[in-house]
Amino acid sequence: MMTSLGPYASFIVTSYAAAALVVAILIGWVVLDHRSQTRRLRELDRSGITRRSGRSATDTPRTITRTIT
Amino acid sequence: MTALAALIRRDIRIALRVGGGALIGVLFFLTVVVLMPFAVGPDLALLSRLGPAILWLGALLASLLTLDRLFMADHEDGSLDLIAMSRTPLELACAAKALAHWLAAGLPLIIATPVLGLLLNLDMVATGAVALTLLAGTPALTFTGMIGAALAVTLHRGGLLMAVLVLPLSIPVLIFGVAASQAAIVGPMSFGAPFSILCALSLVSLVVGPFAAAASLKHGLD
Amino acid sequence: MRLCGSGLTCVRGGREVFTGLDFDAAAGEAIAVVGRNGSGKTSLLRLIAGLLIPAGGTIALAGGDAELTLPEQCHYLGHRDALKPALSVAENLSFWADFLGGERFDAAESLAAVGLDHASDLPAAFLSAGQRRRLSLARLLTVHRPVWLLDEPTTALDVAGQDMFGGLMRDHLARGGLIIAATHAPLGIESRELRIGGTA
């Protein structure tokens, strides 16, 4: 197939490569962002900050908080 | 030296974080350049002839408009008082701030130039020439613009007033920047002569800018 | 160490704020500058800090570091906190420590002393006015300066914060420091009063 790309093969290959690169960057961004956000959530969790604790003065046990993520 | 490095690091960090304006300058540059063909028409031959001028004007406006808050933000939150009192000479601190601004807001303009050159139908040589002249000339824009930014603090007014004060000062840079790029593209002048004048203008502003800005700031801190 | 001002005159915006002001402060001493609004308390501090130029008179620090000017040996704590909301608490503090230079102490300990030790990674934008003031105080602790110029230092601080701050000022005086504070409220430590601009 590669032989049939004609005189402008480099343009075609560049287009596909650029598309692959941009999509890869998008995926990388999404994955890395997810990792850093969950890490920060875990750190906050470890330091005892939970989503309910700010509202009541006493420390509620952290059962309700991060079940998902 | 650590003091200046810390100042540069802090300013770049703020410029790149949420709320910082470094990348908006590039976006402005992009928009101004894209607008030009709508005004002059999409004739590629015409655009490539006007290209260096359009790019230079765009870069000039972009780098001046982002300079507006160079000292204003530090003045408003009281940082400027502490900077003025510190053991680092105010002139050096000003130079460091301008350098940080150039790294965060000026350098991206030069990096964006090849893409915009493509839009304006500039060939490789022409784009390279414009990028090179911008690299040599934008420090002059930043360091003369800094004087206006310092005056804006003294006068408690920024924005357009600053642009009106500084734009005339940047005319020589514009003349020799565009002349050097045109010389590289079409001749007949040699590239070297206007380019060395451009470099000289940058070097002069590197010296004059910080002193003038510091002098203006010293009287503006009340 | 002794900080003396003599015959100080301050003119701002064409108006004479005060004239012929003399003051004198020795190491280990706190001066509370009092006076009604507009009497020039802030102006006096800014004169000492070198941020205003006196229209007359002189200020001299005897017995300080001969290589440094007076402003370079002062900490100035103004109304504005000199903090960047985009930076974290620790970044704000370490910037000032690096930039101001001179003898410095551990930033983490200073943060602990003002009760911000758990906040070091938070963006300064999330801090309340009192917390911002505490962070400014941490700057005074992290970088050593013999003279502290404080402008209404206790505003925005709660009772516990004011107690904490009183302790910090006493430590500073005990180590031979010198404090000049413009204040309406009692400073919370033993201090000599300097009244400017007539009676309140």
Place this chain on the structure above:
Amino acid sequence: MTLIDLANPTRFLALTARVLPWLAAATVALLAIGLYQSAVAPDDYQQGATVKIMFIHVPNAWLSMFVWGVMSIASLGTLVWRHPLADVAAKAAAPIGAAFTFLALLTGSLWGRPMWGTYWEWDARLTSVLILFLMYLGLMALWRAVDDPARAARAAAVLTLVGAINLPIIKFSVDWWNTLHQPASVMRMGGPALDRSFLIPLLVMAIAFTLLFVTLHLAAMRNEILRRRVRSLQMIQASRIAFSSELGAGPREGSASKGAGTA
């Protein structure tokens, strides 16, 4: 406090976690089929093999508009129903849309180079996409410029909707401007008269890229929800510090002054 309602996003997170793997798998499968089909598609009698660029150019050009449509609907959600997920959806879509628009521009100019002999022609379609790209970047800049997401969301929603109304006007003006200057018509990209052998791979690729967008968008929305959660937790943390320091000011002060003395 402007905390977003956490009940809904929590359910959304659970849903996302369940759906994302399937979506990703479907995207990969469809992309593979589409790529294979476009590889075996015949050459165009006029354009030769360069017609293959169309198979990624057109889906990206389609997405550049589709994503703006998604953001417009989300913006309506922000402004009219004040739905917390709408802000998140609008914000998460912007960078992805910008990336697809960028790809549409890039592949368009790579396609144009063999046809026109230049990378860039101020052709009406490409120019419109370029303006769209600038608007995406402006929108992203707006999201970045404001620290408080709720405030940024309303501003961005207004801008998105104004953009949606303005885009046809811009397209019309650019068309008019273009014909004014260039009466000789430029080669039209991907005209309506497409052979079936091109149409099917193109459709498959378009659906695959749309699925790719949905997958990325959901994942980005999840990240955005988590980011807001981190932010609100940090605010809670900040509000609790004052509380804890009141209790702990005494002993800490002693330790600090000791430390300062020895340093």
